[in-house]
Amino acid sequence: MDRQTNMPLSQVLAEIVDPGLAMLPMSMDTPRARLMLLAIGRQESRFRYRRQTGNGPARGFWQFEQGGGVKGVMTHSATRGHAHRVCAERGVMWGRPNVWAALESDDLLAVCFARLLLFSDPKPLPAVGDYDAAWTLYADRTWRPGKPHRETWNGYYDEARAALGI
Template sequence: MNIPIETIRQALGLLPAKMAGCRAMTMIIAIGLQESGFLARRQYGNGPARGFWQFERDGGVKGVMEHPATTSYAAAICLQRGVPFQRSKVWAALETDDVLAVVFARLLLWSDPKPLPALTEQSAAWSLYARTWRPGKPHPEKWPECHANALSALA
């Protein structure tokens, strides 16, 4: 398991400080482990998801780009990264730009009205992930290990 901790820190550093911290890092790592295991930037079987956090063009990408709480942050980071603020362009860039992918993962979490769960609240973390990612094929049995590995990665 090759978790891109420094890339995650770098990406969170591009956002306001209120979006960083151990809770955010834990969620981003756990979701990356859940979605791709940090092994695939393109969904297996040539599916529609891109990046380690497996964003779909008309799902998470659209959500982050259009949500009132995240659109301005997303547009600013896309400008910094040289990515046109167009859904298809952002979606394509997520496959190769891990910093942008982390930013979009954090912003998708930010779009949820509830605060990030405490580090020990594994089931609340699952609920947040399920609400925001809305996985087509959820695997709740994998989550405890992904969450525990995320906590271990930060220790």
Template sequence: MTLSEIRAAAIAPALALLPARMSSPQAEAMLLAIGLQESGLTHRRQVGGPARGLWQFEQGGGVRGVLLHPLSRQHALAACEAHNVKPSAAAVYAALEHDDILAAAFARLLLWADPAPLPAVGEVAKSWDLYVRTWRPGKPHRNRWDVCYAQAMDALAGEEVPA
């Protein structure tokens, strides 16, 4: 799939589930870059690890964190209801592997729960900092981030980019 197809099939419907203020080019850039960094936007089950979904959520911190955080909880419950998923960490974790819209919604909600505003499109270093702070990757690969983020910006500009 191309990034424009991912935007249309997963990100746009996910953002439509959430309040309009959560939708922005900055949010889309982060979602695309993080998805590329985490899974290449192709692996819904982490290679050699426990994470699930295109944005690679683990059950404990990621899924449970979004379900429990005061800024994301209400929206996470609504997204679960819209997708007929029981709002428990185990049920959401299992669903993320097969439901890209729910996965994108949870990814956006994880970013929403961070107190800092989203970096402007093009602020690569600040975007990296936000990614590391919110996803807390076990083995962060800063050298890949610039390429992933550049691909995200190309997709926002309307250039066809394969995932």
């Protein structure tokens, strides 16, 4: 796939989310997880940019930074083993610089790391329709964007709900 695209959520589900979540334990593939993955992907990159605009430090549709989400997933006790296995399956040598670089071109690795970052949070995933809890999970506990845009969240969340039919 090109570095920059305009992917409809139906395509994201079929080509990225479905095969990516199939690489993780079945218990991680839930409607709530899919909803968060689609909403966060839209919020972070619009599923358009795999490299942060302005050549910033984030990579992949879920915009992971080497010292942030990549490090977190690779070192958290609940996700490290899954991340190591997924990297091996994707042919990515274990190490933060390698994973970070691969996220820009490997969408399956990116969705796995995004799901694992959500999994690292100790609280349950928010109920479907709880915009504020979903925002808090994304903005305050997991991704913690430097310039959060709360005003766009509900629209992307609704778009994700519609794509999932929930």
